[in-house]
Amino acid sequence: MHSDPNCIFCKIVAGQIPSRKVFENDEMLVFHDVKPWAPVHFLMVPKEHIPSMASVTEEHAGLLGRMMAMVPRLAAQEGCNPYPEGGFRVVANTGAEGGQEVHHLHIHVMGGPRPWLKG
Ligand code: AMP
Numbered sequence: 700m701h702s703d704p705n706c707i708f709c710k711i712v713a714g715q716i717p718s719r720k721v722f723e724n725d726e727m728l729v730f731h732d733v734k735p736w737a738p739v740h741f742l743m744v745p746k747e748h749i750p751s752m753a754s755v756t757e758e759h760a761g762l763l764g765r766m767m768a769m770v771p772r773l774a775a776q777e778g779c780n781p782y783p784e785g786g787f788r789v790v791a792n793t794g795a796e797g798g799q800e801v802h803h804l805h806i807h808v809m810g811g812p813r814p815w816l817k818g
Contacts, residue, residue, distance in 0.1 A: 703748045708803035712746045722773055727766055729773060736818055738811025739777045739787070743769070749804040752793040770808055779810030786810060788818060 710716040718730035732740040787810030792798040
């Protein structure tokens with residue numbers, strides 16, 4: 700599996716940097732954002748180093764589909780209120796103009812009662 704030794708999320712995946720884990724399987728790791736914008740805010744990352752959504756191709760369709768399919772269960776587990784009064788936001792910042800700071804593909808999942816710090 701491709702990994703980048705200088706990437707902070709690869710280091711989290713490898714256990715070299717601690718994280719508050721939400722879920723893990725052989726292909727993805729889910730952990731709480733260290734600076735949450737919302738009462739619930741976690742990040743879903745593929746274990747493989749994919750730099751951004753801009754790098755995604757057809758070969759990643761299964762992985763991304765399985766990641767997205769986990770969102771409702773993990774959002775509920777972490778305390779997002781039920782749809783439609785509750786719900787959550789799913790965001791993949793991509794590139795400088797897309798607001799991406801960490802260049803390892805990650806999906807933000809945010810939810811919980813408003814107001815939020817951002818978004
Ligand atoms: P983005 O701007 O989409 O690249 O978001 C990167 C996110 O990663 C930010 O919300 C950061 O708070 C979060 N982050 C950075 N370092 C860590 C870390 N060590 N553990 C958890 N979240 C982190």
